Amino acid sequence: MDTEAKYSERDPATDPHPGESAEGSRSADSRGDTGTEATTESIWARLGIGSWRGMAVLGVTVITVVLLFSHFVIQPFQIPSGSMAPALHSGDRVLVNKLAYRFGAEPERGDVIVFDGRGSFVREGLEENPVSAAARGVLTATGLMDPDDTDFVKRVVGVGGDRVVCCDKGGGIQVNGVAVDEGYLYPGDKASEVAFDIVVPDGTLWVMGDHRSDSRDSRDHLGQPGGGMVPVEKVVGRADWIAWPVSRLTSLEKTDAFARVPDASARPSHGRMSGRSAPPAGVPMGSSAPGGIDG
Structure with missing residues (x-):
């Protein structure tokens, strides 16, 4: 013991x-x-995180990084209407790849792009107050505010030099003499209610919505200055992903609808299409006046 x-x-x-x-x-x-x-x-x-000054510096740093990333790499955009259904729904938030056309590449047929429509789809307006413009830019870049009404999302149907015609005997679109099977169209929609026959000038794009009966696009500006063409330099980027809502989280796959379309250089310069001779670049030869399309 x-x-x-x-x-x-x-x-x-x-x-x-x-x-x-x-x-x-x-x-x-x-x-x-x-x-x-x-x-x-x-x-x-x-x-410096323990002080108000440190928190402010951290906040400014984070915002700066987000703005730089949004300005040069990827920017969120909210889809304002159903003009691109069924691929994109109203209220979807897409991520726009701003690097897609930065290194010599240009938009291709079938790409879904976001572009600044000032000077093509809308008139150049008065300059916004610099302070409010800067604030709007910050909120838009961070996804807290919808983009300006001057930003549009559409699908590229014709690039520089292409001849785009509607409608052929089958009721569809021809690009450089080849019928395009637009499987992405909204169910029940026709290729177009407005007939047109145009040649896309170099450096510009002919764009259309997938929901043709609910889309205001290049067709609505036939006969106006610019003829509905969108300058390539006005393209913000390519919509590559749907980020919101979570239930629709996916990437936007490239369509093969234009796979058989030849380059514009292979198109006969004096050929005939749909019984009409090729018009000068950018000059429409449609039988219907622009208009009559809602949305």
């Missing part, structure tokens, strides 16, 4: 810090915890 008691009394002597009492050990542990907390606080203090 005495031996066991003495053995238990000797247990504290096995502590790696002889001479310290149990209270001393607990005190050392407490100092260790305090040191860790102090180290963490010191790190945050060095970063």
Whole structure:
């Protein structure tokens, strides 16, 4: 019994810090915890996060990074209408790839693009107040505000040099003499209620919505300055992904509808299409006047 008691009394002597009492050990542990907390606080203090000034700097840094990323790489846009259904629904938020056409590449037939319609789809208006314009740009870039009414999303149907005709005997569109099977059209829609026969000038695009009966697009500007053509330089980027709502999270796959369409250089310069000779670049030869399309 005495031996066991003495053995238990000797247990504290096995502590790696002889001479310290149990209270001393607990005190050392407490100092260790305090040191860790102090180290963490010191790190945050060095970063300036613990002060209002540090938080403000962090906020400005985050916003700056988001703005740069949005300006040069990817920008969110909200779809305002059903003109691109069924591919895009009203209220969808798409991510626009701004690098798609930055390094020599240009929009291709079938691409779904976002572009600035000023000077083509809408008249050039008065300049907005610089302060409000900057604020709007920040909110739009971060996805907190819808894009300007001057931004549009449409599908490229014709590129520079292409001859686009509607409608052929089958009621569809021809590009450079080849019928296009537009499987992406809204169910029940015709290729167009407005007949047209145009040649797309170099450096511009002929664009149309997928929901043809609910889309105001290049057809609505036939006969106007520019003839409904969108300058390539006005293209913001290519819509590559649907990011919201989560139930529709997906990528927008490229259509093969234009796979058989030859380059414009292969189109006969004096050929005939649908019984009519080729018009000068950008000059429509439709039998119907523009208009009559809602949306």
